[in-house]
Amino acid sequence: MSRFMVSPPFFRRAVLPLVALFALSGCADKPPASNPEALRAYEETNDPLEPWNRSMHQLDQGLDTVLFNPTIAVYQTIIPEPGRQGVTNAFRNFRAPITFANDVFQGQGSRAGTTLGRFLINSTVGLFGLFDVAARMGMPYHSEDLGQTLAVWGVGEGPYLYVPILGPSGGRDLTGYAVDNMGIDAMAWIGRADNPFWWQVAYFGALATDTKSNAKPVLEELKESSVDYYAALRSAYRQNRAKEIRNGAPAPLPSFDDFDDEDGDGDPFSGLEPETTSAQTAARPQ
Amino acid sequence: MRVLALTLLLVLGGSQSHAADEPWRTDPTAFINYFAEAGIDGILTADIDDVEKAARFRTLFNDGFDIPAISRFVIGRTWRRTSDADKEAFIALFEDVIVYTWSRRFSEYTGQTIEVRGTSPDGDIGTLVDSVIVDEDGQTISAQWRLRQREEGLRIVDVIIEGVSMAITYRQDYASVIRQQGGMSGLLDLLGRQVVESAPS
Numbered sequence: 139m140s141r142f143m144v145s146p147p148f149f150r151r152a153v154l155p156l157v158a159l160f161a162l163s164g165c166a167d168k169p170p171a172s173n174p175e176a177l178r179a180y181e182e183t184n185d186p187l188e189p190w191n192r193s194m195h196q197l198d199q200g201l202d203t204v205l206f207n208p209t210i211a212v213y214q215t216i217i218p219e220p221g222r223q224g225v226t227n228a229f230r231n232f233r234a235p236i237t238f239a240n241d242v243f244q245g246q247g248s249r250a251g252t253t254l255g256r257f258l259i260n261s262t263v264g265l266f267g268l269f270d271v272a273a274r275m276g277m278p279y280h281s282e283d284l285g286q287t288l289a290v291w292g293v294g295e296g297p298y299l300y301v302p303i304l305g306p307s308g309g310r311d312l313t314g315y316a317v318d319n320m321g322i323d324a325m326a327w328i329g330r331a332d333n334p335f336w337w338q339v340a341y342f343g344a345l346a347t348d349t350k351s352n353a354k355p356v357l358e359e360l361k362e363s364s365v366d367y368y369a370a371l372r373s374a375y376r377q378n379r380a381k382e383i384r385n386g387a388p389a390p391l392p393s394f395d396d397f398d399d400e401d402g403d404g405d406p407f408s409g410l411e412p413e414t415t416s417a418q419t420a421a422r423p424q
Numbered sequence: 425m426r427v428l429a430l431t432l433l434l435v436l437g438g439s440q441s442h443a444a445d446e447p448w449r450t451d452p453t454a455f456i457n458y459f460a461e462a463g464i465d466g467i468l469t470a471d472i473d474d475v476e477k478a479a480r481f482r483t484l485f486n487d488g489f490d491i492p493a494i495s496r497f498v499i500g501r502t503w504r505r506t507s508d509a510d511k512e513a514f515i516a517l518f519e520d521v522i523v524y525t526w527s528r529r530f531s532e533y534t535g536q537t538i539e540v541r542g543t544s545p546d547g548d549i550g551t552l553v554d555s556v557i558v559d560e561d562g563q564t565i566s567a568q569w570r571l572r573q574r575e576e577g578l579r580i581v582d583v584i585i586e587g588v589s590m591a592i593t594y595r596q597d598y599a600s601v602i603r604q605q606g607g608m609s610g611l612l613d614l615l616g617r618q619v620v621e622s623a624p625s
Binding site: 175176179183223273274278355359360362363364365366368369370372373374377378380381382384386388389391392404405406407408409 | 490492493494496497521525526544546547549550552554564566568570572582586588589591592595596599601622
């Protein structure tokens with residue numbers, strides 16, 4: 139485990155200021171019980187560390203600007219699109235044991251079989267995972283992780299956490315991520331052998347570059363279309379995780395307890411009363 | 425004034441004439457296919473400039489989406505306390521935000537198509553259309569559409585991409601702004617600024 143220890147100078151320079159910042163920024167104030175509407179909104183958001191998380195989100199955007207965006211620009215320049223897909227495929231293949239273990243933990247035998255089959259085919263015919271041959275043979279990629287397994291086992295998501303470089307997470311998902319990467323991922327086992335600490339820095343650096351390069355267009359779109367990017371990202375992350383946990387089953391209708399069902403038809407998307415939308419109704423061809 | 429009246433008459437008359445037996449007005453699968461085709465052939469791959477693309481998208485968005493219903497959902501519990509003037513201002517700004525921010529992405533279109541996979545009841549009151557967006561390499565993104573039958577035909581009230589609902593994401597984004605700004609007027613100010621920034625120049 140010593141490979142995962144950070145050196146004292148790094149600790150003093152990076153971690154201590156973060157702890158100090160955390161202590162200063164503190165927690166969001168929980169609204170009093172006398173204000174049930176605000177209290178309900180607070181619980182729905184489930185982000186008690188919001189001020190801290192917002193500062194981490196800002197720090198992450200700073201890191202993107204000075205570190206990852208220039209790296210991604212160079213990466214995208216020197217490696218054209220088919221090559222970048224190969225890198226993504228290779229990472230997915232290398233990290234397939236994480237998905238396989240969690241398929242098994244969730245009792246998903248057929249999905250575990252798909253993951254194993256993909257790993258065997260793509261590692262050999264697919265040249266160490268560079269080509270996703272298995273997908274063309276009717277075995278599409280899916281991912282599982284311990285955060286999803288814990289959710290299936292009934293563990294709640296825990297408070298929202300924004301982690302620089304890693305991005306949006308939460309108590310449950312971050313715990314899962316740590317166990318997946320320190321206990322199951324092949325690099326953790328390679329790291330326990332005689333390899334320098336820098337191997338792992340290079341591995342996670344490359345993984346982060348690949349992930350961020352793939353996510354960039356979607357995140358830019360979300361940033362442009364939102365007013366409060368932090369809140370929109372928190373919402374999108376949770377919804378996407380919920381879909382992964384459902385293994386892609388259709389999204390249920392948004393729940394009602396926080397919505398005024400004025401006309402009592404059970405639909406959060408009811409049509410509006412004509413008087414409030416007279417301008418729109420008149421403008422629309424019948 | 426006469427030109428305006430004449431144009432309105434033509435538009436209304438024109439759309440009424442094909443209203444009768446077009447299956448896409450009531451059949452959810454036909455509806456999504458119709459709008460996908462209109463979007464891809466009429467906007468994304470059409471040989472027109474960006475301003476014209478945004479204009480055509482605005483028309484399509486108004487014809488295909490129930491913007492007032494989405495607006496009410498997006499504002500949530502604050503809607504009831506909002507004045508009629510602010511409601512109308514919001515609906516107009518929200519439409520602009522979507523038209524301008526989505527239009528900016530049109531140039532990234534690389535031949536994706538939409539394949540409807542099936543439909544299911546959405547609660548007791550509508551239809552959920554399940555589809556995938558397929559790119560040229562055969563990679564897929566899941567897209568679901570919540571539809572409601574209105575007097576004038578089917579209308580989309582939500583699009584869910586990879587589990588992320590457009591309506592819920594805007595709702596939580598705006599709820600956070602309303603909370604920080606202490607009301608609707610702060611949100612309207614920020615949306616006004618966003619519209620100015622994202623409008624095609």
